[in-house]
Amino acid sequence: MSIEIKNVEKSFGRFKALKNISLDIASGELVALLGPSGCGKTTLLRIIAGLEVPDTGSILFHGEDATHRHVRDRQVGFVFQHYALFRHMTVFENIAFGLRVRPRAKRPPESVIRKRVHDLLNLVQLDWLADRYPDQLSGGQRQRIALARALAVEPQVLLLDEPFGALDAKVRKDLRRWLRRLHDELHVTSVFVTHDQEEALEVADRVVVLNEGRIEQIGAPHEVYDHPATPFVYQFLGDVNLFHGRVHDGHVRIGDAEVELAGGQDHPESAVFYVRPHEIEILRDRSAGTIAAKINDIRPLGATVRIELERADGRGMVEVELTRDRFANKGFREGESVYLQPKRLRTFNHNSVSENTIGSGQFIAS
The missing domain is CATH 3.40.50.300 (P-loop containing nucleotide triphosphate hydrolases)
Structure with missing residues (x-):
């Protein structure tokens, strides 16, 4: 019926x-x-x-x-x-x-x-x-x-x-x-x-x-x-990290991470970007588009490991989720200084959702 x-x-x-x-x-x-x-x-x-x-x-x-x-x-x-x-x-x-x-x-x-x-x-x-x-x-x-x-x-x-x-x-x-x-x-x-x-x-x-x-x-x-x-x-619908960024001359900057936005996208000078914990990479070496952080806590949760980090710029905590195998291969330790690279950002602007993949230089509206 x-x-x-x-x-x-x-x-x-x-x-x-x-x-x-x-x-x-x-x-x-x-x-x-x-x-x-x-x-x-x-x-x-x-x-x-x-x-x-x-x-x-x-x-x-x-x-x-x-x-x-x-x-x-x-x-x-x-x-x-x-x-x-x-x-x-x-x-x-x-x-x-x-x-x-x-x-x-x-x-x-x-x-x-x-x-x-x-x-x-x-x-x-x-x-x-x-x-x-x-x-x-x-x-x-x-x-x-x-x-x-x-x-x-x-x-x-x-x-x-x-x-x-x-x-x-x-x-x-x-x-x-x-x-x-x-x-x-x-x-x-x-x-x-x-x-x-x-x-x-x-x-x-x-x-x-x-x-x-x-x-x-x-x-x-x-x-x-x-x-x-x-x-x-x-x-x-799940855990999320919020990053406050600034948009200028077609680029968005979040800490040390900078991504080019495709032409014609209308964004305010400041915006909030949303990233899920499994959409962030932890790196030991600085590279373009990374954010410096320190590992505060490591907590195994069944098949995944949840890692809590503090941004080096003092702008809050970030939560990252890795598979158990990936964590074992990396061997991260509490207190270690690392770099964060969001793989995907979303922002909400004028009742629409926009999405960007770090490093691609391409901004996708969805």
């Missing part, structure tokens, strides 16, 4: 949670609503579900206006962060609940309910837990049962509100991969809320980045990460 969100606004007292939100979600698509706390993502999800009514704007399901349709008539399945399972019911009874409480005319026969529940338990790979109670399950198992319960009523739309937020990192990573495989099998139109950038980028077909009640960017995961539309998106 496709979903159309048209010019939706919502306020709570003086606080404006959503500001003119418009979004189309294709049938069978898995979309992530990503943003910090208070950005409006959960409010938007609740409006889609029918748990909240927008002040203005409309919600259409498959072309039909559902703005004021009751939640029970929307064919929506909802999965909450804290499972919301009935503690006094077994796993089997929890999943069957939505089917058994239907009006008598719409209620399936008990034999159909039992088959449906066992099919769902097999789907979430927990058929052996049918007679257990929620308190006897792990967090990951409870969330899979909550998802099975949401699917039991055969929803046209599946809504998930921070579904893995209460779980530890390892279980969260396993479950989001499992959710992606499950979605590829079922093709239910799905919208999930998260503040976890990695989760959104790994699971979703498209990511909708929200900030202060507005949509900052919509796109495929690789698009929003590689081509952020605004400074907010750039900084929210």
Whole structure:
């Protein structure tokens, strides 16, 4: 089922949670609503579900206006962060609940309910837990049962509100991969809320980045990460270093690094340039376009090593990320004086994004 969100606004007292939100979600698509706390993502999800009514704007399901349709008539399945399972019911009874409480005319026969529940338990790979109670399950198992319960009523739309937020990192990573495989099998139109950038980028077909009640960017995961539309998106989707530079006579200077800009580019005299930690080289020898620095801290993080450096010109700290193998080959030490060479710079000017590769002399607008 496709979903159309048209010019939706919502306020709570003086606080404006959503500001003119418009979004189309294709049938069978898995979309992530990503943003910090208070950005409006959960409010938007609740409006889609029918748990909240927008002040203005409309919600259409498959072309039909559902703005004021009751939640029970929307064919929506909802999965909450804290499972919301009935503690006094077994796993089997929890999943069957939505089917058994239907009006008598719409209620399936008990034999159909039992088959449906066992099919769902097999789907979430927990058929052996049918007679257990929620308190006897792990967090990951409870969330899979909550998802099975949401699917039991055969929803046209599946809504998930921070579904893995209460779980530890390892279980969260396993479950989001499992959710992606499950979605590829079922093709239910799905919208999930998260503040976890990695989760959104790994699971979703498209990511909708929200900030202060507005949509900052919509796109495929690789698009929003590689081509952020605004400074907010750039900084929210991973760590970033900020370099303050000056532009003069077609060149940008950041410390000792100077890069030629292609003709015709309109830039202010001073600008902020954005560089991700993995887009910076650490060199032992000074060369053109490098910035002197000293290594303050070296911290191995699994497959990568994070290095914190202090610029020699006193203009702040820089964070660099190297692969474990590259770090081992270089053998950098704390206290060592080195030189930094950004491989790519981005700046935001007049609502556009510009990108430059150090040493190429070519300025690319994207």
